[in-house]
Amino acid sequence: xxxxxxxxxxxxxxxxxxxxxxxxxxxxxxxxxxxxxxxxxxxxxxxxxxxxxxxxxxxxxxxxxxxxxxxxxxxxxxxxxxxxxxxxxxxxxxxxxxxxxxxxxxxxxxxxxxxxxxxxxxxxxxxxxxxxxxxxxxxxxxxxxxxxxxxxxxxxxxxxxxxxxxxxxxxxxxxxxxxxxxxxxxxxxxxxxxxxxxxxxx
Numbered sequence: 001x002x003x004x005x006x007x008x009x010x011x012x013x014x015x016x017x018x019x020x021x022x023x024x025x026x027x028x029x030x031x032x033x034x035x036x037x038x039x040x041x042x043x044x045x046x047x048x049x050x051x052x053x054x055x056x057x058x059x060x061x062x063x064x065x066x067x068x069x070x071x072x073x074x075x076x077x078x079x080x081x082x083x084x085x086x087x088x089x090x091x092x093x094x095x096x097x098x099x100x101x102x103x104x105x106x107x108x109x110x111x112x113x114x115x116x117x118x119x120x121x122x123x124x125x126x127x128x129x130x131x132x133x134x135x136x137x138x139x140x141x142x143x144x145x146x147x148x149x150x151x152x153x154x155x156x157x158x159x160x161x162x163x164x165x166x167x168x169x170x171x172x173x174x175x176x177x178x179x180x181x182x183x184x185x186x187x188x189x190x191x192x193x194x195x196x197x198x199x200x201x202x
Contacts, residue, residue, distance in 0.1 A: 004031065007194045009176070010178050010196045011086060012039070014110055014168065019039070020082075021044070023045040023083075024083060024084060024102070025086070026052075028055040028056050029045050029059060029063050032044075032056070036061070044062050044063070045063035046071060047064075048065065072101040072105065079105055080106045081106065085102055085112075086110075089148070092148070099111070103200060104201065108199065109198075110197070111199060112194055113152070114194055115171075117151030118193055152184075152195035153185055153186070156169070159197070159199065167198045167200055171185065171191070172194040173191060174193045
């Protein structure tokens with residue numbers, strides 16, 4: 001569990017050593033395992049897929065099986081230093097509620113989202129007339145778990161509407177290169193495969 005995918009590497013760089021971390025939709029716990037081994041965090045995870053939960057537990061990572069929509073409201077306010085949601089917001093039935101829960105539970109929240117506004121996605125729609133399939137958005141339209149496609153700019157606008165403070169905004173390209181951007185990120189929205197945001201409740 002030593003190799004991190006690009007957005008996980010950015011997320012890990014934002015987390016201080018020895019922090020208390022909750023990873024929401026943590027999959028097999030790869031990020032939590034890296035943070036435990038390299039930053040000595042006190043990490044917990046919640047994941048709906050029981051097979052992924054078993055994989056995490058097999059690596060000694062404390063992950064519980066749970067449904068985000070039902071379980072997050074039971075966590076106390078400010079009970080973690082960081083709450084992470086990586087590449088999962090677009091699969092949530094109620095992303096607004098989930099975002100509000102993240103910044104309530106964590107002193108800071110870190111969210112990564114795939115960018116539907118990337119130029120390759122736009123080109124596939126424009127030239128082929130089909131929903132894009134890329135490394136980041138790898139499903140066909142009929143079997144995708146993603147039910148709320150958004151762009152980097154869409155996410156920034158939503159955070160503004162919810163009065164959530166964006167403390168850091170980072171764009172990641174398909175090669176894993178990262179860069180910071182300001183405002184609603186017109187160029188980041190065009191060339192970034194993913195956006196990573198460090199958030200806190202205003």
